Amino acid sequence: MTTDLRALIELVIADSPVTEAELRRAARGLDAETTGVLVDARARLDRLRARDRELSVLMSSLRELAEVRDxxxxLQKLVDRAHELMGTDLTYLSEYDEGTDELFVRANRGAVSTNMRELRVPAGVGLASKVVRTxxxxxxxxxxxxxxPRDREVTxxxxxxQMRSILGVPLIASERVLGVLFAADRSTHGFSTEQIALLTAFANQGAVILQTARLLAAEREAAARAEAASAETERRAAAMEASASLHEQLTRLVLAGEGSDAIARTLADSLGRPVAIADRDLAALATSGEExxxxxxxxxxxxxxxxxxxxxxxxxxxxxVGHGEVLGLVAAMAGRTLLGVLLVGGEPLDDVQRRTVERGAQxxxxxxxxxxxxxDAEERVRGELVADLVSGRGDRASLRQRAQQRGxxxxxxxxxxxxVGWEQQRWSLGRTLTGLDRRWLVAQHDAGVVALVPGSPxxxxxxxxVHARLARAGDRGLVVVGGTQRVEQIAGEVADVTALSRMLPGVGVADAGVAARDYAPYLALFGANGQRARAFARGLLAPLLEWDADHRSDLVATLAAYLAQNASITRSADVLFVHPNTVKQRLERITELLGPGWRGPEQQxxxxxxxQLHRMSETDM
Structure with missing residues (x-):
């Protein structure tokens, strides 16, 4: 073998790039067939070396991808490595949703616009759907x-x-399409078999890695949910144990005869929040502190x-409550009767804590x-004693002995x-009066409730x-306070106060707290039962009363208005809502019935x- 032939062979198998022209110059002197064989051999060797490099990059990329857990x-790493592997202008990956048959672009490299971010590809649209389908x-x-098939956003x-040449390969693992990997150029050209095979191989291996990552992510989420559920279970178990313990404490408080103050303090300590208890009238009964x-x-x-x-x-x-400093509340009920309200402030409560508050209300x-x-038992006994005192029944010695037995x-x-005159039931009135001072002796009396207050207030x-306390719930009525007496005279004083309470609505006093002594003249006229006053009023007004009854007129009312308005016909007409001439005609009729002397000062x-007495008698004095 000559030196020139050896150099030619070394040029054919060299690792460095060699052009076909360089190879043909080196093969000058050889026949055309041999030169062609050498050129083909070099081309095949270049392709094998390129394939080897691609496989090396592919394996290296897959090893790197296998280490990514999130x-x-x-997804972004898959796109980055595919972008480097293919050398195209744009590479992107779309995840496939089996439930909706849609694809969503999750990562890209080389995009110049924001349109590709989270792009949604509807079912059956574009090249991507064709890849999934085939x-x-x-x-x-x-x-x-x-x-x-078109979609406005995809288009x-x-x-x-400005995509022109596009190659899309499916990401398939365990017979499921996970998505589509795309390589695209902004120029028009075809894709070689080697490029398609390379991207397909990368996608196949990437799909396995992607599926593994999905499974690991699902396992982590499941583990996190299980851990959270376990922690929540432990928390709820601890909360329920604390609630049960608190319920035992509350039960012991009830059995020990403790009051609402102890309940409020115990709940506040357990919940770490301010607590208050209101009574039936929603007034403050017990609070855990100033807040x-x-x-x-x-x-x-x-x-x-x-x-x-x-x-x-x-x-x-x-x-x-949803507003203000009070977070929420529970009404303490016995059937349909409100016995109070338990109120809680501070931060929101969980279900167990809310049930705990409900137990506190119970x-x-x-x-x-x-x-x-x-x-009730005490009030019945005391009420019987008070009833005997105000009625004058029973001997004094027996009453004193019964009183001493009750302290x-x-x-x-x-x-x-x-x-009297309150809408509240009498037992409720009595409970309220007793609550003002435990030393008071309270009992139902006549149409209302009477209280005997010790001393001379x-x-x-x-x-x-007393009126302000009874009116706190928006009710209206009358409170009459009699004169101070020794127990021997108390029955007579109560009789006078009772008679006065029947008279006062007739003179417009129906919602007030009054002292009986301010209305002594009425008592002097009426006495204990008002029979003399009735006889006096009816005897003097008899002619007018008979005329009104027979003729359905208003002579008595006209006389009352005329006297109240200082004998002014005009003002009397205004009060009666009639014409002044009508008043004059009625006054003439009164003169005919009573005689002309009725206009004198003493007679008036x-x-x-x-x-006035007649008006009072109409209220059943």
């Missing part, structure tokens, strides 16, 4: 959007990127809290019912307070205080009293 970074590579040397993305006490403004809860109370009354369950209801049972000393002075102050004075 799904989105893996489960085989698809390509085109000159992409034409009109050649495929805009293709045009924005809870501030929930009442001028003795009243906020409107949104009151609305939540009404909602909870129907279910006795937790209700969110405990308050039990304490209240227990206290009510004792109070009541009847010596000294007592002041009667009568509450200021009657106006006492009347105003007596007629004025008679009219």
């Amino acid at each position: 799904l989105q970074p893996l 489960r085989a590579p698809q390509w085109t040397a000159a992409y034409d959007v009109g050649s495929f 805009a993305a293709v045009q924005a990127e 809870a006490a501030a929930w009442w403004t001028a003795g009243r809860l906020a409107p949104e809290v009151l609305a939540a109370v009404e909602t909870s009354r129907g279910t006795a369950r937790w209700v969110d 405990s308050h209801a039990l304490v209240t019912m227990q206290r009510d049972a004792v109070t 009541i000393e009847l010596t000294g002075c007592w002041t009667p307070v009568l509450a 200021d009657p106006h102050d006492l009347a105003g205080r 004075f007596r007629l004025g009293i008679a009219v």
Whole structure:
């Protein structure tokens, strides 16, 4: 073998690039067939070396990809390595959704517009859907959007990127299409068999890695969910254990006879939140501290809290207030009867904590019912004693002995307070009066409730205080405070106060707290039963009353208005809503019936009293 032939062979197998022209110059002197064989051998060797390099890059890329665990970074890595492997202008990957038959672009490299980001390819649209449907590579040397079913967003993305030559290969693992990997150029050209095979091989291996990453991600999510569920289970178990322990504490408090203050403190310590308990009238009964006490403004809860109370009354369950410092509340119910409200502030509660608050409300209801049972028994005994005192029944020695057995000393002075005309039931009135001062002796009396207050309190102050307390719930009624008497005279004083309470609505006093002494003239006229006053009024007004009854007229009302308006016909007409001439005609009729002397000062004075007494008698004095 000559030196020139050896150099030619070394040139054919050299690792460095060799052009065909260089090879033919070196083979000068050989026949054409031998030269052709050498050129073909060099071309095949170049292709094998290129394929070897590609496979090396492919394996290196796959090893790198196998180390990526997070799904989105893996998708981007797949695109990056495919971009380097193919050397195209644009490379991107679309994930396939089996449920909707849609594809979504998840990663790209080489894109110059934002259209490719999270691009949605509807079912059956574009080259991508054809790849999924055929489960085989698809390509085109000159992409034409009109050649495929169109979608406005997909068309805009293709045009924005100016894609012409596009190759798409499926990502298939375990017989499932996971997505499509694309390589695209902005120039028109075909794709060689080697390029298609290379991208397909990369996609096949990448699909396995992608599926593995998906499975690992699913396992991590499942593990995280299981861990979270386990932690939640442990938390709920701990919360339920704490709730059960708190329920035992509350039960012990009820059995030990503790009050609502202890319940509020125990709940506040357990929940780590401010707690308050309201009574039946929604007044503050017990609070865990100053923060809870501030929930009442001028003795009243906020409107949104009151609305939540009404909602909870129907279910006795937790209700969110949703506004202000009070987080939520539970109405303490016994059947349909409201026994109080348990209020909680601070941060939101979970389900177990809300059930705990409901148990606290039940405990308050039990304490209240227990206290009510004792109070009812005591009030019945005390009520019977008070009823005998105010009625004058029974001998004094027996009454004093019964009082001493209840720890009541009847010596000294007592002041009667009568509450009538209230919409509240009498037992509720009695409970409220007893709550003002446990030393008061309270009982149902006549149409209302009477309380015997020890000592000599200021009657106006006492009347105003009791009326304000009873009116707190929006109710209206009358409170009359009598004079201070020894127990021997208390029956007579209560009789006078009762008679006065029947008279006062007739003179327009129906919603007030008054002292009986301010209306002593009425008592002087009426006495204990008012029979003399009735006889006086009816005797003086008889002619007018008979005329009104026979003719359905209003002579008595006209006389009352005329006297009240200081004998002014015009003002009387305004009050009666009639014409002044009508008033004149009625006054002429009154003169015919009573005689001309009725206009004299003394006669008008007596007629004025008679009219007033007649009005009072109409209220069943």
